[in-house]
Amino acid sequence: MPIKRLLRFFNRLFKKKKQVKLGIYGPPNGGKTTLANRICLDWLGEELGSASHIPHETRRVQMKERVVIQSGDGKTLDLTVVDTPGIATKIDYEDFVKKGLSKKEARARAREATRGVIEAIKWLDNVDAVIVVLDATKNPVDQVNVTILGNLEARKIPFMIVANKIDLKKSNVTRIREAFPNTKVIGISAKYGHNMDKFYEALFELIN
Amino acid sequence: MKKISIKFIPYEKMKKNMELVFDELKRGSIVIIDSKLSPEEESEIITKTMENVDLKFKGIEISTMDVSVDRNESSGGKFTTLIVEKLRRILTGRERGITIIGSANLVKKIEKTPEELLLYM
Numbered sequence: 278m279p280i281k282r283l284l285r286f287f288n289r290l291f292k293k294k295k296q297v298k299l300g301i302y303g304p305p306n307g308g309k310t311t312l313a314n315r316i317c318l319d320w321l322g323e324e325l326g327s328a329s330h331i332p333h334e335t336r337r338v339q340m341k342e343r344v345v346i347q348s349g350d351g352k353t354l355d356l357t358v359v360d361t362p363g364i365a366t367k368i369d370y371e372d373f374v375k376k377g378l379s380k381k382e383a384r385a386r387a388r389e390a391t392r393g394v395i396e397a398i399k400w401l402d403n404v405d406a407v408i409v410v411l412d413a414t415k416n417p418v419d420q421v422n423v424t425i426l427g428n429l430e431a432r433k434i435p436f437m438i439v440a441n442k443i444d445l446k447k448s449n450v451t452r453i454r455e456a457f458p459n460t461k462v463i464g465i466s467a468k469y470g471h472n473m474d475k476f477y478e479a480l481f482e483l484i485n
Numbered sequence: 486m487k488k489i490s491i492k493f494i495p496y497e498k499m500k501k502n503m504e505l506v507f508d509e510l511k512r513g514s515i516v517i518i519d520s521k522l523s524p525e526e527e528s529e530i531i532t533k534t535m536e537n538v539d540l541k542f543k544g545i546e547i548s549t550m551d552v553s554v555d556r557n558e559s560s561g562g563k564f565t566t567l568i569v570e571k572l573r574r575i576l577t578g579r580e581r582g583i584t585i586i587g588s589a590n591l592v593k594k595i596e597k598t599p600e601e602l603l604l605y606m
């Protein structure tokens with residue numbers, strides 16, 4: 278019925294909340310895609326991309342639209358979850374050979390990974406808010422992390438840090454808090470879903 | 486004996502042509518720039534690095550260091566120092582400090598403490 282369609286059109290025009298492009302950034306292998314998958318599974322019922330123990334698994338920006346998340350008190354957020362390639366200052370194809378790839382595969386992966394890094398940096402101009410995913414078992418004082426956070430600050434993009442992999446014994450969330458004392462840090466395990474309620478709470482605070 | 490060249494590139498020169506940095510890195514030099522870099526400049530360096538990565542050149546290790554303000558410089562204390570610093574930044578458009586860049590082929594890791602930079606080769 279045309280009237281219904283018209284109504285729907287007006288509804289969309291006036292009531293539609295702005296979609297928020299939520300960028301997921303960080304160094305390679307921190308768990309960005311695992312977290313993006315967790316968010317998309319929780320609220321959309323489908324995954325976004327593939328995760329791997331071999332770094333630079335994600336080599337193109339990939340996203341899911343209309344991921345609508347809801348807070349305890351009924352607020353909603355209409356997200357486009359944007360998973361980005363890990364940002365690095367060096368890429369050595371021989372590292373991929375050591376992880377079991379053939380020389381040819383490793384070289385192709387390295388080539389794609391360099392382009393992925395460039396694409397991730399370009400996408401900083403397109404996102405509305407950012408989650409920086411750090412592997413909590415690693416030393417957070419690293420130039421890549423400093424560069425990512427510095428760029429978010431300079432561009433006035435709201436962001437928070439996720440200290441991921443807290444299920445691992447070696448993880449240390451405090452070390453990340455101490456390294457970046459002015460930024461909200463939430464410890465989670467994206468893989469096992471630990472502390473996700475706290476994560477969503479913080480996300481609502483970040484964006485609203 | 487192993488020889489390592491440390492190449493000084495003034496900030497202005499680097500700004501005009503970033504490829505200079507990569508020419509030196511590929512030659513095996515460690516590059517020192519007489520300024521900290523802004524976040525935008527840092528991400529630009531990473532982008533340029535990625536454009537330069539190939540089978541031989543594997544990327545960079547980079548770190549910045551503050552050249553700490555001399556405490557006896559002004560007895561007026563922190564506030565005036567901050568203002569002077571801010572003015573200097575507005576006038577010169579750059580941050581006090583240095584940036585050190587090595588090719589990843591040579592430098593495996595740079596560790597940073599407030600007083601020193603440690604280069605692992």
Ligand SMILES: Nc1nc2c(ncn2[C@@H]2O[C@H](COP(=O)(O)OP(=O)(O)OP(=O)(O)O)[C@@H](O)[C@H]2O)c(=O)[nH]1
Pocket residue numbers: 303304305306307308309310311312327328329330331332333334335336361362363364410441442443444445465466467468469
């Ligand atoms: N133990 C543990 N492992 C995790 C967790 N999250 C991710 N991982 C593992 O870490 C590895 C990297 O995960 P990804 O999600 O692919 O990481 P990424 O940040 O997307 O990596 P790139 O796409 O390469 O930049 C995979 O082996 C994951 O299974 C976690 O919470 N706990």
Ligand SMILES: [Mg+2]
Pocket residue numbers: 309310311327328334335361362363
């Ligand atoms: Mg990924």
